[in-house]
Amino acid sequence: WVAARDVHSSPPQALVTSRAQLAYSNPAAGYYFLYPSTWSVSEQGNDVTLDAPPPAGSGTPQPQASAQPPVAGVTPDRLSVHVAATVDQLGPEPTTAGSNLERTDFEVGGVTSVKRTFSLAGGGYEADVKVKYAADHAVLVSMRTGALKDLDIFTEVIESFGFSLKAAASPGASP
Secondary structure: EEEEEEEEEOEEEEEEEOOOOOEEEEOOOEEEEEOOOEEEEEEEOOOEEEEEEOOOOOOOOOOOOOOOOOOOOOOOEEEEEEEOOOHHHHHOOOOOEEEEEEEEEEEEOOOEEEEEEEOOOOEEEEEEEEEEEOOEEEEEEEEEEOOOOHHHHHHHHHOOEEOOOOOOOOOOOOO
16 A cells, blocks of 8 residues: 655655555545554544554454553554644644654645654653645544554655645744
8 A cells, every 4th residue: 555655755755654544535525544443533624633543352353453561541552633724723742741852844735844753751652744735624633552663654644644624824943
């Protein structure tokens, strides 16, 4: 499966994943992306939450993203997409207390943004990216996981992101 183009390599390469992907689209909010086919989707208006299968031994015999032990409040992995009119209305990063591990410039749907990775105070990790993609639309994509290596799924999802609304009047880096 091809999830997205890796625009950070020279020349740009296709990102290949062994995970089967499904497409999610929210025409009203003007965004779309690919996500792992084993994950469940829950919509609330323009926002969406995607949950990884429960960890092994939790009553549902499905594979999970990693073999790491569960981290309370973080496992199973969860990816959320929150839409607001402005970047300031999206809320804080990380969504719970943590310390910054990495800050990287990143292109999401043709818009330059910043991807941040955090080590959470209670255990686990979070990755976030905020993007202003239209005059009155901004999105926060956030993923929480118990294992740092599972944030590869986050990268695949945000590399597949696209926007169907008209771009913001003055393109540039999103905070």
